[in-house]
Amino acid sequence: MKSIVWAAAAMGGLLIAAPASAQGVKIGILNDQSGVYADYGGKYSVEAARMAIEDFGGSVLGQKIEMVTADHQNKPDLAASIARRWYDVEGVDMITELTTSSVALAVQDLSREKKKIDIVVGAATSRITGDACTPYGFHWAFDTHALAVGTGGALVKAGGDSWFFLTADYAFGYSLEKDTSDIVQANGGKVLGSVRIPLNSSDFSSFLLQAQSSKAKIVGLANAGLDTTNSIKQAAEFGIVNGGQKLAGLLMTLSEVHGLGLQAAQGLVLTEGFYWDRDDRSRAFGERFMQRTGRMPSMIHAGTYSATLQYLKAVKAAGTKDSDAVVKKLKELPVDDAFAQGGKVLENGRMVHDLYLFEVKKPSESRKPWDYYKQLAVVPGDQAFPSAKNSGCPLTK
Known part of the structure; x- marks a missing residue:
């Protein structure tokens, strides 16, 4: 009888989606890992996000934090396709980094449709929190x-x-x-x-x-x-x-x-928005990043660390990974980490910092x-x- 139920669920397309939604928090790092922006963000942003997950403790709400990554090759259609699969099939809760403005705008629009959170770090256009803003979109490190x-x-x-x-x-x-x-x-x-x-x-x-x-x-x-x-x-x-x-x-x-x-x-x-040798806190982060990657972080790498860490803080504060509840906490909590001190998130999703x-x-x-x-x-x-x-x-x- 149990096997019949599982078979029916699989035929209805539920077998994959249901387990994914029941898992712990899953974060996606979507950026250029092989092209013109590979050093700008790339694998170094992935490592920064991994550092944030480790610093948070590796779990939230009693469940493991997972991370997936992909190379969007600076193609908006490819990025949207990856993001859709992540949301619909793999149970990803939040996507970040999103180098390349055309990519960021495409993924942000999809995230609005799916009621999922995206936090843009590597893309620059001010439209992200301007005329193209969404209830679930955030912009972190800088903008044009x-x-x-x-x-x-x-x-x-x-x-x-x-x-x-x-x-x-x-x-x-x-x-x-x-x-x-x-x-x-x-x-x-x-x-x-x-x-x-x-x-x-x-x-x-x-x-x-x-x-x-x-x-x-x-x-x-x-x-x-x-x-x-x-x-x-x-x-x-x-x-x-x-x-x-x-x-x-x-x-x-x-x-x-x-x-x-x-x-x-x-x-x-x-x-x-960041320089590793500006103060003691940035130097400590920079040295840790150097030990792991062989280079010092830029504002994109440090910003990815900050965005990932703040999302996890918001999930913990909300007591759930429900997007609406987490959005509310992201806009309430101050940002205080190696990247930004005294940062605040505005109603349009813009994180304001020096x-x-x-x-x-x-x-x-x-x-x-x-x-x-x-x-x-x-x-x-x-x-x-x-x-x-x-x-x-x-x-x-």
């Missing part, structure tokens, strides 16, 4: 608005009042160019032009020549990962900086600076391995990010 306020605002005030953009040709690049252009113009600067560049390009020569001929004081790199490092390397070949123009890495992390080396990266101004304006050191200024930044300023969270009311999120109206 914060980068524009930090890097764009600082450079305009320092005299960089004319800009030309090299822009990644997808949602992230458009958002970063728009947000930075708005800041530049609000501070009295001008945008002289822009060019859109396919993701994972190898030859930037024609685009760099357009930037050079524009005579703009600032060439804004509205791209990320290997595209940014390749832009900077090829810009040196064209003598752009030697000719008097300045490069602005609008989304650069420690990973890209490390890939370039200080000789090539020195003098770049950038904004990050960011930092850095300048990349000269080789002669670096005292030890991974000693890459000198801090120029703190960008307070309430200045870096718009309020929920002003974000454009329909949930706040």
Whole structure:
């Protein structure tokens, strides 16, 4: 009789789904693990999430915490397909990291449909908690608005009042160019032009020549990962900086600076939400991460640790993994960990925390391995990010 019941359940498609839903909390790390953003997030974000699970104790509500990972290859359709399988078949409760804005937007929309929580760390577009916000979506480490306020605002005030953009040709690049252009113009600067560049390009020569001929004081790199490092390397070949123009890495992390080396990266101004050598707490986290991965963490890796840990804290506080109850706790609990101190989550899902304006050191200024930044300023969270009311999120109206 028992075998007949199980057979009937299997025919109805219930055999797989029912056990998955009865398991403990399961977290999915979905990001680029083999392409242009593999160092930016990749396996290092996976390790950061694993650290968070271990630090939490490995279980919550009396059940084991599980983790699954996948490479979305920067393809929104593939990412949505993986996320759907995770939610429907494998019993995943929350997906995080989500490098690449087009991917993040696709998965966030699916998560809304499935009433599952997603916490974006690696993607940048401010639309995630703006016009595309959802009741179950969160944005953690940074966004294009914060980068524009930090890097764009600082450079305009320092005299960089004319800009030309090299822009990644997808949602992230458009958002970063728009947000930075708005800041530049609000501070009295001008945008002289822009060019859109396919993701994972190898030859930037024609685009760099357009930037050079524009005579703009600032060439804004509205791209990320290997595209940014390749832009900077090829810009040196064209003598752009030697000719008097300045490069602005609008989304650069420690990973890209490390890939370039200080000789090539020195003098770049950038904004990050985390630096391993900023205080005792960040140094302790950085050293642990180094022991496990052989490199220091960027804001993407530390942000993934924070997002995973905070989700688990919210599950514990809610006493259930029910998404609506956990969302409520995520928006109530303060964020206090190695990544952010005094962080708070707004009604639109935006986690507000301070960011930092850095300048990349000269080789002669670096005292030890991974000693890459000198801090120029703190960008307070309430200045870096718009309020929920002003974000454009329909949930706040």
